[in-house]
Amino acid sequence: MSSESPRPTFTELGVAVEITDALEALGIRHTFAIQEYTLPIALDGHDLIGQARTGMGKTYGFGVPLLDRVFDSADVEEIDGTPRALVIVPTRELAVQVGEDLQRAAVNLPLKVFTFYGGTPYEEQIDALETGVDVVVGTPGRLLDLSQRGALRLDKVAILVLDEADEMLDLGFLPDIEKIMRALTHKHQTMLFSATMPGPILTLARSFLDKPVHIRAESADSAATHATTRQIVFQAHRMDKEAVTARILQARGRGKTIIFARTKRTAAQVAEDLAARGFTVGSVHGDMGQPARERSLNAFRSGKIDILVATDVAARGIDIDDVTHVINYQTPDDPMTYVHRIGRTGRAGHTGTAVTLVGYDELLKWTAINTELNLGQPNPPQWFSTSPELYETLDIPEGASDRVGPATKVLGGGVTARAPRRRR
Structure with missing residues (x-):
């Protein structure tokens, strides 16, 4: 057994009991490195850049302080159904994942978390915004569309998070992100999370963040891949x-x-x-x-x-x-x-x-x-x-063969999942 002492708990770092109770119900008590380092800074409302490899706890690194501050921070306006926090992620799949993680952590809070992404009808998303959403999670294109339609109000957003910023750069979302960030002309907290720090990400950080603290959850010379x-x-x-x-x-x-x-x-x-x-x-x-x-x-x-x-x-x-x-x-x-x-x-x-x-x-x-x-x-x-x-x-058993049983059907569709569109 390792003699290393466990990392601090979320409770020890001052997180609201409503959130720590929800995390404990999920079996989460102690923090990961990125969470241990970012929480004290994020809870105080400072801008930060969090750098950690994928799968090392980034979502609750920003999600826990975000929920804590929207729920009970003197410098965040009382909730009134217009968004107080905006989390921008590169893909629909990650939007769904982050939205679900935040909902689980917010189960004891009077906060409405909603996820917005393209490829789905606007009506349900616009209805949700009209009913009231406190924490918005979404992909850049759909969030920009909703904002330009006047459905998504950004004037009271107190916390902005860019998650997997390097992936958004890879997928060409930078212009959309810059438009959204320029719309936030009032004072707010910005947290940027990224596995790598290419030049354009650092430029974005310098343009839109106010004296950010740069936190790496591993040493500068650590390997790009997990030791595990x-x-x-x-x-x-x-x-x-x-x-x-x-x-x-x-x-x-x-x-x-x-x-x-x-x-x-x-x-x-x-x-x-x-x-x-x-x-x-x-x-x-x-x-x-x-x-x-x-x-x-x-x-x-x-x-x-x-x-x-x-x-x-x-x-x-x-x-x-x-x-x-x-x-x-x-x-x-x-x-x-x-x-x-x-x-x-x-x-x-x-x-x-x-x-x-x-x-x-x-x-x-x-x-x-x-x-x-x-x-x-x-x-x-x-x-x-x-x-x-x-x-x-x-460690493949000696008798392993070409097939393991009768043919099955591919879930989600195979070669004929959807015919490519013909050019007219």
């Missing part, structure tokens, strides 16, 4: 990748698993292949409508399916703590995509395994990732679905 994630990398022939993946999915101790593909077509095809081999599998990619994506994600969260095949953009913000394995079916295009992908496992104190299948035509991409992240694996070995090394390294 075991990284296994090998060369796999393109024609053998499906059989290799089927074997990996039979590893002892495998739980929820995310398989990443680079393209929508490959994601759909891999999901169809695994379903044909008898695995319970769902798919999340850009050719699927939002309801189908949410069905897949909810089934994965609940354990109805234990394998999710996803593309990078569709998987942004999948925030599930008990993923045991990530498989990079196709090598990522760049180092940060690799970090985001494998960050889906080894989260929140759990251990995880990340397996990367490097096709012979993907070696240059792997070389760039290995060099940039200093992973020490410049020459991955060549393994096949029949290689003893594959079975030994991943």
Whole structure:
């Protein structure tokens, strides 16, 4: 057992009892590093930049002080049904996740938390704003639309949070975010959270934050990937990748698993292949409508399916703590995509395994990732679905075969999930 003393509790850091009771009911008592460092500053109303890798407790790092201050802070106006806090996140999936996390923490508070994102009708969202919302969570495009329509009032927002700011930069949301931030002309607190700090994020911070405190939850030279994630990398022939993946999915101790593909077509095809081999599998990619994506994600969260095949953009913000394995079916295009992908496992104190299948035509991409992240694996070995090394390294039972049972149906749709639009 570690002799290290546990991190302080939320109660010890002065969080309102209504919130600490709600967290205790969820089994959350002690803080993570990012929470321990940000809470005292955030509760005092200071601007801050919080930097921590994905899966290290950022949501409650900003969510707990945000709820505490909206509920009971002298410098935040009494709630009256117009938003007091605004949380901007890059994707629909993350918006739903953050909204649910905040609702759970606010269960004992008289606060209304509501989540806004595109791909859904405006009517319900406008009705909610007319009825009254205290804490708004949403994606940049939809929040800007609602603001420009006059439905979302920003004049009484006391706390603004940008979560996963580096991902919003990747997805091209910076102009929308800047427009929203310029609309907040009155005094307010701003908290910016990001796993990495590229130049444009620092520029944004300097433009819109007032003397921010920059908090890193790890040392400046710490690795970009979690120490709790075991990284296994090998060369796999393109024609053998499906059989290799089927074997990996039979590893002892495998739980929820995310398989990443680079393209929508490959994601759909891999999901169809695994379903044909008898695995319970769902798919999340850009050719699927939002309801189908949410069905897949909810089934994965609940354990109805234990394998999710996803593309990078569709998987942004999948925030599930008990993923045991990530498989990079196709090598990522760049180092940060690799970090985001494998960050889906080894989260929140759990251990995880990340397996990367490097096709012979993907070696240059792997070389760039290995060099940039200093992973020490410049020459991955060549393994096949029949290689003893594959079975030994991943603890796959000797009798593992190509299929595990009768064919199943892909949840969320496979290759024919939605036909691509024709250009007129």
